[in-house]
Amino acid sequence: MSSAVDFFLRDYDQLSVEQANELYRLRRKTFRDRLDWEVECIDGMEKDLFDNKNTTYLLGMHNGQLLCGARFIDSTQPTMMSEIFHKYFSGVCRLPTDIPSCEITRLFLDKERRDAAKLEGLPASKALFLAMIMFCMKKKYSGMYAVVSRGMYAIFRHANWKTEVIQKGLSEKGEVIYYIFMPANSSVIEDIIIKDKHSDWLREKLQHLRHL
Template sequence: MIIVVDALNRDKHTQLLDEMFRLRARVFQDRLGWEVDVRDGKEIDKFDDLDPAYVIGVDDEGHVVSCVRALQTTGPHMLADVFSDLLDGEPPIRSATLWESTRFCVDTERLGRGTARNSVSYATCELMIGALEFAKNSGIEDIVTVTDPLVDRLLKRSDNAPYDYIGTPKQMGKVKALAALLDCTDERIQRVRNFAGIHHDVFVGADHVEPKMAAEVAA
């Protein structure tokens, strides 16, 4: 199940965001060894203060199992201001119809293997579909994503391969980082859906998930 949290509704879903930031800390600091700012177990950076949109995947119990952040490229963003070395001296691409996708991660500890629901493969593809459909429906034509070789391979295996790359990969922590371009077309979305066998609407209202989380905390 996919939920979109943005500037219009983020104040209503602080618990969901809190769990998302904790997942990011486990993935980007603990697993990948990136130099990220983690406080109180949560990875939050200055770009989270710029009212990005978050596409968040939750499991049947309402726990965050995947997430990705979407941010406009017309202002500050990671490729321009943090990962500029990837550009090999070229200026960053800026466009109202090109958004940056970063902090793509999946909770491999909570999810199982295989392709069934609540597996890593299913959650990864569902997040890709949700992110692409959110982007397309928001008038975004292309996505630039700062990612690593593992996620790049996941994109290719899911029939969601980037159509181009910007600059060259550079070492970041334990892995290399690279900048890839994806178009937000119906054709790309359908390829991922066919690969994963996901043909239903992946989106669910946050009001459907938050009560489950609150009930578990109360218990």
């Protein structure tokens, strides 16, 4: 089966104007329009102070069209945890810096574009997870930290990604959120792939991801 989603890494300064605009518009569609998060939006785009020179983006494309993405920031840099999320958790002020790791935020998959591309039968979200893990392995990170909703945490668990819940908190809306660590290694990759009925497609995708 041929690869249906291709992944690319782009540092902030490497994004073209067109790529940046499309990314920030899809993020607004996901985080403001669909999830109703309190995010900064200007001219129909969601962008904040963490979109800067310290940021690396993971972009998932199908036939030149952006489908999904994520944002990485090294744990030694200012992150959403150190600047924003810490207030929702007890005794947390920043990410640990004693091991190589990163923060991942703004993780999304546009389901309308996925379905329009006739990819609804393929595990595109798991391909995105594999790409996230491969990025961390390439950077020699032990994994990534994130603050996620109950729904997102359930998606990771359903994907057989054995994440560690460091602490539970409450968002500004009073909803349960999780501060988690997501390990990134070959065992995690195998756990995600082995139980999926499209494991052959995921293994093919993994071969492409080794060149990220």
